[in-house]
Amino acid sequence: MRILRTPDHCFTSLPDWPYRPHYVDVPPMDGSSGRLRVHYVDEGPPRATPVLLLHGEPTWSYLYRHVIAGLVERGHRVVAPDLIGFGRSDKPAEQADHTFARHVAWMSHALFEGLNLRQVTLFGQDWGGMIGLRLLAEAPDRFSRAVLANTGLPTGDTAAPEHFLSWQRFAATTPVFDAGAIVELGTRRPVDRAVQAAYNAPFPDPTYQAGARVMPSLVPTTPDDPAADDQRRAWRAFKEFERPVLTAFSDGDPITRGGDEPFRKAFPAARRSAVAGAGHFLQEDAADRVVEVIASFVEETS
Secondary structure (H helix, E strand, O other): OOEEOOOHHHHOOOOOOOOOOEEEEEOOOOOOOOOEEEEEEEEOOOOOOEEEEEOOOOOOHHHHHHHHHHHHHOOOEEEEEOOOOOOOOOEEOOHHHOOHHHHHHHHHHHHHHHOOOOOEEEEEEOHHHHHHHHHHHHOHHHEEEEEEEOOOOOOOOOOOOHHHHHHHHHHHHOOOOOHHHHHHHOOOOOOOHHHHHHHHOOOOOHHHOHHHHHHHHHOOOOOOOOOHHHHHHHHHHHOOOOOOEEEEEEOOOOOOOOOHHHHHHHOOOEEEEEEOOOOOOHHHHOHHHHHHHHHHHHHHHO
C-alpha cells in the first residue's frame, strides 16, 4: 500500500481552526507490517466522557470547527478524527485500497485500541454516520448514546435514488474534484472562499484524492455488495441497543430527507429532533443548533 501524507504547511492559517493536531497509528489492514497515521482533535476536559464527531465525504474534522468550540464551552470533551484518506490523516494512494470494511476497522483501531474511548456519545453525519453506526453495532458497550444526522446505512436491498447514483458517477469521473465547492453545494448558505480552500487543503494535488473519489462507490447499491451483509448485521444489532438514540436530520437535505424514520424504528430508545434551515452539511449551516442538540441530549440522558 502506497501512502501519501499531506504536508503540514497545507494546514496553516485556516479560518477558525486553532486546534492542535494529535495522531494515533493503525494497521493498514492489507497484510503488510506498515502503519497508517490517523489525525484527531481532542479538546475539552480530558476526564470528561467523550463526544465523538465523525465527518463524512468529502470533508474532514474542519467541518466541526464551530461545533467543537461550542461543545467545549458547554464543558464537554470532544474527539474529532479524520477518516483515513481525508484531512491530516494518511491517504492510501490507490482507490482499491479503500473498502467499507477497512474504514470501519481503521476507525475501530484508532478510537478503541489507540484512544480507548468509552462511554462515547456518537455524532455521525454522512459517512461519519455510516462508519459510526457500524462501530456501534460491533462494539455497543463503548457507546452511551448516539445522535444521527443526515446519514444512512444502506444494504443495497432497495433501489438507490437516482440523485445518489449521479453523485457516484460525478465523484468517479469529474476532471476536477473540488471539495470546497462540493461542500457549498450541500449547504443552504454561501461558503466563504477561504473556508472552501480549507476543505481543499488536504488535497494539494489529485493524487491525494483516491479516498474522496471512491467513497461514494463504496455505499452499497446492490444486494450482493461486499458491505451488504455487514450492514444487515448492523441493523439487526440496533434492535439490541437500548441506550438513547436521537435522529437530528436537517429539513433542507434532499439526499437524506426522510432517512431518519428507519433508525427511529430500529432503535428501541430512539427519539426525533430536527435542524431547521440547514442543508446536507448542517455543521456549516447551523453549528449553534447542532451544539444545542448534542449538549442538551447528553444532559437529558446522563
